[in-house]
Amino acid sequence: xSYETTVAPPPPxxxxxxxxxxxxxxxxxxxxxxxxxxAAASDVVIVDGMVANLxxxxxxxxxxxxxxxxxxxxxxxxxxxxxxxxxxxxxxxTLTRDTTALEGAVDSIHARIASTCGAYVREVSADxxxxxxxxxxxxxxxxxxPPPPxxSTxxxxxxxxxxxxxxxxxxxxxxxxxxxxxxAPLAAAARSLASxxxxxxxxxxxxxxxxGAATLTCREALNSAIDEEMERDEKxxxxxxxxxxxxxxxxxxxxxxxxxGDRRVVDTPITEAGFAGLATGSAFAGLRPICEFxxxxxxxxxxxxxxxxxxxxxxxxxxxxxxxIVFRGPNGAAAGVAAQHSQDFSAxxxxxxxxxxxxxYDAEDCRGLLKAAIRDNNPVVxxxxxxxxxxxxxxxxxxxxxxxxxxxxxxxxxxxxxxVTIVTxxxxxxxxxxxxxxxxxxxxVFAEVINLRSIRPLDTATVCESVKKTSRLVTxxxxxxxxxxxxxxxxxxxxxxxxxxxxxPVQRVTGADVPTPYAExxxxxxxxxxxxxxxxxxxxxxxxxx
Numbered sequence: 001x002s003y004e005t006t007v008a009p010p011p012p013x014x015x016x017x018x019x020x021x022x023x024x025x026x027x028x029x030x031x032x033x034x035x036x037x038x039a040a041a042s043d044v045v046i047v048d049g050m051v052a053n054l055x056x057x058x059x060x061x062x063x064x065x066x067x068x069x070x071x072x073x074x075x076x077x078x079x080x081x082x083x084x085x086x087x088x089x090x091x092x093x094t095l096t097r098d099t100t101a102l103e104g105a106v107d108s109i110h111a112r113i114a115s116t117c118g119a120y121v122r123e124v125s126a127d128x129x130x131x132x133x134x135x136x137x138x139x140x141x142x143x144x145x146p147p148p149p150x151x152s153t154x155x156x157x158x159x160x161x162x163x164x165x166x167x168x169x170x171x172x173x174x175x176x177x178x179x180x181x182x183x184a185p186l187a188a189a190a191r192s193l194a195s196x197x198x199x200x201x202x203x204x205x206x207x208x209x210x211x212g213a214a215t216l217t218c219r220e221a222l223n224s225a226i227d228e229e230m231e232r233d234e235k236x237x238x239x240x241x242x243x244x245x246x247x248x249x250x251x252x253x254x255x256x257x258x259x260x261g262d263r264r265v266v267d268t269p270i271t272e273a274g275f276a277g278l279a280t281g282s283a284f285a286g287l288r289p290i291c292e293f294x295x296x297x298x299x300x301x302x303x304x305x306x307x308x309x310x311x312x313x314x315x316x317x318x319x320x321x322x323x324x325i326v327f328r329g330p331n332g333a334a335a336g337v338a339a340q341h342s343q344d345f346s347a348x349x350x351x352x353x354x355x356x357x358x359x360x361y362d363a364e365d366c367r368g369l370l371k372a373a374i375r376d377n378n379p380v381v382x383x384x385x386x387x388x389x390x391x392x393x394x395x396x397x398x399x400x401x402x403x404x405x406x407x408x409x410x411x412x413x414x415x416x417x418x419x420v421t422i423v424t425x426x427x428x429x430x431x432x433x434x435x436x437x438x439x440x441x442x443x444x445v446f447a448e449v450i451n452l453r454s455i456r457p458l459d460t461a462t463v464c465e466s467v468k469k470t471s472r473l474v475t476x477x478x479x480x481x482x483x484x485x486x487x488x489x490x491x492x493x494x495x496x497x498x499x500x501x502x503x504x505p506v507q508r509v510t511g512a513d514v515p516t517p518y519a520e521x522x523x524x525x526x527x528x529x530x531x532x533x534x535x536x537x538x539x540x541x542x543x544x545x546x
Contacts, residue, residue, distance in 0.1 A: 054086050214400060219389040221366035222252045222328075226290060228402050229374040230260055233288060236374060237264040239279050240292030240329075249294045250330065250389050276302030276327070280309045283325040283379075290374060293329035296345045296383060310379035311354030322377045328370070331359070331383035332426065332478050333527060339515030344479035346425070349381045350455040350488070356380040356408050357455040361429040363393040365453055368406030376408065383455070385427045409457035413466070417448035420537045421466040423489055424476035425452040428528060432476055435533035447537060455485060463489060464498035471503040472540040478527050481510040504543040507536040 244257035279289035333342035373380035475486030
């Protein structure tokens with residue numbers, strides 16, 4: 001089933017619109033730079049149908065009169081907004097053939113729809129524009145296909161043309177997420193990328209810091225750190241699955257192949273044990289590899305090289321063989337990837353002597369910790385978070401300096417407080433800041449929030465000093481409770497004089513002690529929430545030690 005239209009578009013509303021309307025109906029199926037896995041043919045048909053519907057709308061004086069009426073009544077942006085929406089849909093048409101530019105496109109289309117016909121689209125449930133519920137996933141493709149463009153003799157309604165564009169967005173999100181596989185890895189992130197990004201959790205934290213001089217996403221921070229270190233030292237190189245031609249599963253290595261060539265940006269087969277061993281051996285020989293795992297769950301295939309080869313060689317060689325290697329990639333739970341792809345490896349690798357382990361939260365962490373890891377002469381595990389890649393943060397000018405690094409093994413006090421200490425790392429730092437804001441606003445409780453940044457070595461000194469000030473401790477992590485980072489923090493406090501300052505038992509907030517559920521409602525309950533942290537803090541404040 002396909003849609004075509006032979007109706008020529010009307011004169012454009014503006015010079016900018018002329019360029020948009022000149023875009024061909026069919027986008028070339030290949031990309032001169034990369035050739036990732038395309039969407040299913042049915043998905044291409046759906047999006048092509050949407051573009052055809054918009055062309056039919058713009059070709060109809062009656063339908064355009066509706067758009068003009070919406071603009072006149074203040075319920076839409078008129079022809080200019082429609083042209084912008086059309087441009088976004090043509091971009092999405094490209095994405096059904098090449099997903100390398102997926103980020104943000106779907107959400108942009110939502111905004112364009114709303115600006116074109118505000119009152120009408122408000123009738124569409126916001127949930128319909130997002131990845132649908134499990135029930136909707138089973139909906140037959142035919143039920144979400146748009147009606148074909150009407151013939152030239154049939155009246156065309158602007159509402160009729162725009163409605164399927166709005167409702168189709170849920171199907172597009174599902175289709176892209178359904179492409180998730182190790183052959184099309186970017187689609188694994190489609191569910192999070194297709195949803196509107198919340199503002200940075202820092203923005204809602206209590207007693208916020210001053211805004212920085214620039215704004216940077218975590219993805220951009222990681223990319224710039226790798227780029228600058230490769231430029232600085234020709235011994236640094238990237239290796240991993242699809243880090244080159246595909247620009248990285250999550251686009252962290254975007255542009256590096258074009259800049260440095262395939263001798264320094266090495267695409268590998270799907271064999272983690274192979275390329276991790278190869279990279280470790282090259283580090284023995286004096287190179288400085290950055291070894292990317294598409295997800296740290298796949299590092300289990302390579303754990304022998306990480307632990308037995310990389311971590312232990314300096315000791316076993318009597319200090320004569322250095323192993324300057326970075327193992328990096330997304331760690332922990334993402335969204336809807338189930339038990340085998342949602343594990344937090346912080347405690348796993350944090351327990352291994354010979355490794356350094358960092359867990360960045362924001363753009364400053366990502367840039368400073370990764371640059372420090374690349375320059376370190378020891379093996380460093382960099383545990384990033386997939387759901388943070390597209391979050392933007394304000395950063396100071398110094399963060400953008402090419403020699404900016406953060407010390408591995410030093411925590412950061414994100415928010416000073418006097419009543420309770422919250423210690424966490426990675427994505428949960430943002431959740432803790434939100435909890436701190438609620439504690440202050442609703443309970444007049446001032447929490448101190450500490451971002452560990454580094455799991456090994458662990459900055460117990462900063463934690464203990466905070467506990468001496470607040471007399472209460474809450475640890476937060478997404479990993480399992482048994483033998484976790486929180487348990488190690490508790491032991492660190494118990495074994496120092498900070499224990500004498502505790503006025504209440506330590507509270508641990510962790511991931512559920514189960515394999516991560518696939519069901520969305522259960523998955524949400526399996527990881528710490530703002531309410532969980534608030535409850536733990538209030539419990540600590542209402543308890544006392546005998």
